[in-house]
Amino acid sequence: MAALLSLDLLRAGYGPIDALHDVSIQVSEGEIVALIGANGAGKTTTLMSISGVVKARSGTVSFDGRDITRMPAHEIVKLGLAQSPEGRKIFPRLTVLENLQMGAFTRSDRDGVATDLEKAFVMFPILRERKNQPGGLLSGGQQQMLAIARALMARPKLLMLDEPSLGLAPQIVVQIFDVVKELNKTGMSVLLVEQNARMALKVAHRGYVLETGRVTMADEAQKLLHDPRVRAAYLGE
Numbered sequence: 425m426a427a428l429l430s431l432d433l434l435r436a437g438y439g440p441i442d443a444l445h446d447v448s449i450q451v452s453e454g455e456i457v458a459l460i461g462a463n464g465a466g467k468t469t470t471l472m473s474i475s476g477v478v479k480a481r482s483g484t485v486s487f488d489g490r491d492i493t494r495m496p497a498h499e500i501v502k503l504g505l506a507q508s509p510e511g512r513k514i515f516p517r518l519t520v521l522e523n524l525q526m527g528a529f530t531r532s533d534r535d536g537v538a539t540d541l542e543k544a545f546v547m548f549p550i551l552r553e554r555k556n557q558p559g560g561l562l563s564g565g566q567q568q569m570l571a572i573a574r575a576l577m578a579r580p581k582l583l584m585l586d587e588p589s590l591g592l593a594p595q596i597v598v599q600i601f602d603v604v605k606e607l608n609k610t611g612m613s614v615l616l617v618e619q620n621a622r623m624a625l626k627v628a629h630r631g632y633v634l635e636t637g638r639v640t641m642a643d644e645a646q647k648l649l650h651d652p653r654v655r656a657a658y659l660g661e
């Protein structure tokens with residue numbers, strides 16, 4: 425199957441430093457792909473390069489059959505690539521409803537937006553209950569749900585999640601990953617960046633291990649979960 429997202433030999437970085445060295449990653453339609461790695465391995469930089477915030481120095485990024493390597497970030501969003509950033513980054517003073525509406529700012533199909541808002545409330549009933557409260561008053565887990573729901577309001581073809589489990593209690597983490605699985609069952613393709621390698625590989629179909637800006641392993645998620653090197657380095661065994 426043709427890849428929905430394809431990074432080919434991507435090199436990117438900050439100032440004099442290359443943070444990514446010839447990174448090649450694919451996500452096919454309908455897949456959950458996990459990108460795991462330690463602090464500073466380059467996971468966030470990878471997502472930023474895909475969304476056009478950090479520019480590639482060489483290599484290519486293609487999405488849905490188009491070369492997006494040099495495309496401005498706001499145009500990439502319109503093509504159907506949505507990101508739920510690390511640290512959630514919801515708008516704390518805006519209400520839950522306003523946060524969700526912000527997620528749809530590139531859309532002009534009012535009926536479609538209304539339908540998707542209703543879908544978000546069905547998927548996350550707590551957001552309906554709290555829809556008129558400031559986002560900043562939600563718990564950490566609820567804010568993560570809001571961040572995911574907001575990304576979905578763009579009706580993306582690919583959802584990129586940066587560390588959705590960060591700072592959340594274990595039972596909330598389970599809930600978040602259940603949501604990711606449910607979304608994927610409805611056909612959503614997901615690129616999941618996580619330090620919580622165990623949880624990420626459990627929900628993903630395939631995974632990549634990133635070490636100091638290089639892809640060092642790529643395989644089916646189940647195989648990575650049972651790989652002795654992954655177990656020693658990322659699963660605390």
Ligand code: ATP
Nearest residue numbers: 438439443461462463464465466467468469470619
């Ligand atoms: P974390 O889980 O801590 O977010 P990460 O795997 O996402 O880690 P990146 O944030 O992509 O890693 O960082 C990759 C490398 O790039 C690191 O060496 C980091 O110090 C460096 N880096 C990240 N952001 C910047 C920046 N804005 N300016 C300079 N260097 C940066």
